Amino acid sequence: MLATNLLEFKKGLTELNKVSDKDPILVEEYIDGQQYLAEIIVYKGKLTIVCILEQDVLRKKRFIVLGYQFPANLSSDQYADLEIAINTIIKEIGLENGSCHLEFRYVNKEWKLIEINPRISGGAMNKIIYHGTGINYVKEIVKLHLGEEPLIETNRTECVYVRYVTVEKKGVLLKVTGKNRAKKHVGVKEVYVKPRKGSILTPPLSMGDRYAYVLATALSQEEAKQFALQALKEIKFIIEPL
Template identity: 30%
Template sequence: MAKKALIMVEWSRGNGPLYVQAAQDLGLYPIALAAHPTESDCIAAKGIDVVRVNTDHLDELIRECSRLGEIYDIAGITGFAGDNELVSATVGKLCRHFDLPGPVPESVERCCDKFLQRQLLAEAGVPIPAYRLAANMADVERSAADIGLPVIIKPAAGIGSSGVRLCRNIDELVEHATYLLGGNHIWRSSPRILVEEFAQGPHYVANIMGNEVIAIAAAEFGPPPHFVFRKFTFPAPLTDYQYKGITEVSLSCLRALDLGWGPTCIEIRWTNRGPVVIEVNPRMPGGGDPKMIQLAYGVDLVTEHLKLVIGEERDLRETHSQTVVAWSLLPDRDGIIDSIDGGSRAAAVPGVVEVKLHVKPKMPIIRKGDFRDPIGYVVAVSPSRAESEAILQRAVNLISWSIT
């Protein structure tokens, strides 16, 4: 009998190994289809198949999956956004072609166009920041004048806060718009910029599977003008009123965007007018969030997602309750890593469940102002938030580095 295979389109440094392990635990053989498999050495190290294919071309993916289907019993297809969130739409099209469970590709495509996403949310009455679409500098300046400074400037398509910046005055506005429009930013289509009101207030992330809110995290950023996540707390410290408001507005987003299959993560600010939706992402959260959710709630989102992918029944019941706090290590300058140490000492602190350092001495540091900036992270867990915070602080204080 043919071996049951799971096809994974592209790769994720954070979630990829989790999906490989979950697939193997479910008796599946993982096969990765990647445009640049030499950049995915971590996949090969797991002993799974890695196939080079142009993942931007649906026809090539169909041909490769058909070839694999002659060798394996393809149980399901999933994928990772990487630097292109439309991978989720491509996965949906592959699933439709092979009559497998998957996301609705048209819904994902609408959601990945942030301007269209804004329009659909506004039409449904979902609270969002004021926004304008700009194609040139004159549009940007006019939009900022209409909305009023400070504003957020960001590409209308993108992921991981790439190209997103807070512009507090006209000089910052012109500088960042010039950067985006001047050929420095990589565009997958014609340049389109969103100019948005800066919604101020605590930041939360609702993690959803299907139509069910599983976890809500409190998130904090590093220093402005960029939006690089520095800290996550699961579960977020919320009043019943706030929890209900975030849950209701999150489910309203799913209805407005015709989502509701598989994972979705929704970023929300709690402002003086209540919850305001910043962004809806039709994918599994990155940055180690699935592991933190499992530690905090006992729900394995990756395994439950794969059960959905292969048509098995899910189990999203919460099995325990703990507080997980994670801290990203953010460099304060560009340069060369002189030294970095303390990781093993931090990992030995009771209550610390993971310490990861992404860099080694002599490696260059070039900050991008997005998800690529952290040089490591620390995760702590305990029954209470105060205790988890204390554990995390003790561990982080043991890690030091220098950059020249």
């Protein structure tokens, strides 16, 4: 929750305490800027950056990532600085074997770590990496944990864009239309719809409240995004309000 003044801060604390007055509340500085995600894997101390993506973040009641673009549009200097930052962080936490994803914002020519998780990013991430690079990243993570050396070799390079669907009002899902039409759009590789008829849908308060996505590929980042957004218009959630 973003608080830009003392009144909003107090209101946010009150709202969070209504959910649970026992759980701790994390307060942190808000850093404004483009957000990026890095997927990395470490085997016997050797770090490999699998991919860097740009994220499109919905900034309403909560911060929800709605879009992922691969590859990220970074200059050579930005990438070099990010590589240094990632290596510094991984060395600091002492990771010798494992995978994780890190989220950053780039502000005033500096990389600021927003979040780090000891797993692959959820949702469509493995699909994004596969369609963009040919790497089955989950398979390589499993190999790592079986004691085998992961093989992170790109055998194709395509631009990928994924866009998620959320809803504006709470209600009971009656039906979803447009999935098959979305699949027929140029560049579309994946269309996924999560909820079934009768599910209760709500406006997004967490990443779990993203109910569908379209994944598209193209030769350019702009085309991949355009293809995904055009196909996304086909998907409609028919909801009976609560």
